[in-house]
Amino acid sequence: KNEVEQSPQNLTAQEGEFITINCSYSVGISALHWLQQHPGGGIVSLFMLSSGKKKHGRLIATINIQEKHSSLHITASHPRDSAVYICAVRSYNTDKLIFGTGTRLQVFP
Amino acid sequence: DTEVTQTPKHLVMGMTNKKSLKCEQHMGHRAMYWYKQKAKKPPELMFVYSYEKLSINESVPSRFSPECPNSSLLNLHLHALQPEDSALYLCASSHQGGTGAKSYEQYFGPGTRLTVT
Numbered sequence: 001k002n003e004v005e006q007s008p009q010n011l012t013a014q015e016g017e018f019i020t021i022n023c024s025y026s027v028g029i030s031a032l033h034w035l036q037q038h039p040g041g042g043i044v045s046l047f048m049l050s051s052g053k054k055k056h057g058r059l060i061a062t063i064n065i066q067e068k069h070s071s072l073h074i075t076a077s078h079p080r081d082s083a084v085y086i087c088a089v090r091s092y093n094t095d096k097l098i099f100g101t102g103t104r105l106q107v108f109p
Numbered sequence: 110d111t112e113v114t115q116t117p118k119h120l121v122m123g124m125t126n127k128k129s130l131k132c133e134q135h136m137g138h139r140a141m142y143w144y145k146q147k148a149k150k151p152p153e154l155m156f157v158y159s160y161e162k163l164s165i166n167e168s169v170p171s172r173f174s175p176e177c178p179n180s181s182l183l184n185l186h187l188h189a190l191q192p193e194d195s196a197l198y199l200c201a202s203s204h205q206g207g208t209g210a211k212s213y214e215q216y217f218g219p220g221t222r223l224t225v226t
Contacts, residue, residue, distance in 0.1 A: 033215070035217075040222070042218055043152070044217065048213075090213055095159065095165060096157075096165070101150075
């Protein structure tokens with residue numbers, strides 16, 4: 001079993017829909033990252049969370065440390081949001097990130 | 110400047126060639142990372158440099174040789190690679206030495222797409 005699980009693996013949506021991507025992890029962490037990767041592209045860090053909730057534009061990320069669960073929400077989705085979204089956690093006192101397998105999102109006009 | 114740059118963007122090399130990948134950041138970060146990413150897979154950590162010293166080597170074959178000449182620059186020297194080494198090679202950096210979680214946020218470069226023929 002992977003230490004970081006994401007769901008769904010693939011997601012299609014119509015432009016304007018509200019999207020939720022989930023991440024569950026089984027290790028103790030110091031921080032959780034949400035990353036975005038467009039096809040053939042590099043990785044962009046969207047959020048780093050250690051508690052609570054963060055918002056940036058149409059993106060919202062939440063984390064529940066007790067339940068070891070995080071969600072990434074996209075409001076008013078747009079075709080340019082089409083990308084792979086990766087959840088990654090940093091366990092205590094380490095430089096290593098443990099990555100989820102990613103969620104492939106396609107938003108159609 | 111909050112950018113990690115990588116050169117070249119694309120590289121095609123033969124199995125007998127020697128080439129190098131370059132990564133640069135000017136954010137004052139003291140930790141730098143090399144990752145390898147195969148298609149439709151998450152990145153795999155290869156090396157970590159902390160304060161210009163190699164701190165993590167994830168049992169990477171010796172045909173990959175990292176180098177950190179100074180705190181802003183990270184190289185990956187490639188020699189006698191195999192076709193299965195074809196992948197996207199990502200560099201990242203983060204602050205080091207702080208006690209807050211912010212000190213460990215990683216900033217990624219755009220990657221070098223390597224093809225070994």
